[in-house]
Structures are given as C-alpha cells and as structure tokens.
Amino acid sequence: MKKIGLYFGTFNPIHMGHLIIANHMVEFSELDEVWFVVTPQSPFKTKKTLLDNHHRYQMVLEATEIYPKLKPSKIEFDLPQPNYTINTLVHLEEKFKKDYRFCLIMGEDNLKGFHKWKNFETILENYELFVYPRISEGGVPDQFQNHSGISKVKAPIMEISSTFIRKNHAAGKNIRPLLPEAVWKYMDEMNFYR
Secondary structure, eight states, rough: HHHHHHHHEOTTOOOHHHHHHHHHHHHHHOOEEEEEEEEEOOOTOOOTSSSHHHHHHHHHHHHHHOOOOOOEEEGGGGSSOOOOHHHHHHHHHHHHTEEEEEEEEEEEHHTTTTTGGGHHHHHHHSSEEEEEEEEEEEEOGGGGGOOOTTTEEOOOOOOOOOHHHHHHTTTOOOOOOEEEEEHHHHHHHHHTTT
C-alpha cells in the first residue's frame, strides 16, 4: 500500500520552495508520493490576488510533470465549501481506501496552530503528520512535542513565499529563478500577477 503525503496550499503560484520541500519529503521519509492538494478559492473570501482554481492547478501540473513521485490534486474543487482538512481526508479514504495510506505534510508554523483545526484530535489519531522546519514566532504546543504520530523531517528551510513572488513580479523584479521554468512560462504568457 502506497503512503501518500498530502501537501495542501493555494499554490498561488507554486514555486521552487514548494518543490524542494515536497521532493525532500518523498526522497528522505517513508512517503512514496506527495500530492499537491490545490485549495479552492473560498466563496466567502474573494482575494483579488488569488488566481482561478484551474490556473493554479495547471501551474502545479506543469511544475510536477517531470517528477514522477509528485502529483497535482484538485480533489477539493468538488467538495463543499468552506473545506476542512478532515472532510478531505474522509473523502480520500472513501475513494482510495484499498490503494493508499494518507499522511499530512505541514510546516512547523502550521503545527503551532494545529490545535485550532477542526477535529484535530481525529486527524492525529488516524493520520501521520510529516512536519518540515519553518522560521516562525512562538513554540510548538507541548501536546505535539514528542507525539508518536508526528515525524519531524529535516528538510531545507525555505524562505520563499508566493506573496513575495506576486508582489515583486508586479513591481517588475526578475523572480524567474524562484519558479519552475514551466510555471514561469505559463505565468508570463497569461500575464498573471502583473
């Protein structure tokens, strides 16, 4: 049975930092594949800077095409909004129970607020968490410190953000080295974030 790491995000746009983390997870932990779960635009929060779902999915598809262990996923596009991780996990279980075992990938900054997630106890009981380091304020709550279901993976610390890319691309800076070539081409052709 394949072990799948689910890496959730808006990926607006996906960048080299995302790919480096995902690739590190799949090469240096017991995960067989990493699925980039593209979070849909919430109907309650319309962010002007958030590209349409299919454009963000297309960029993830382009970025992961040359990596056989990294896959794009638009599973959340068809689920009711607002979407909670627990609902997505339950949906994936029902759909792929026989083939895959799902785990969550998150940055250490997300782990710090994990106790605020809907049904976080259920998630911890049933799914392994793979946590990568992030530079952020505050500490990880005690209940998550030496938890048997949480694996800390010594991945490189990535300080690239999609916000930084969007802002500086709009300001006319050359951000091309921060993006997979296919993503840069797509973004440039579509004239995004200008």
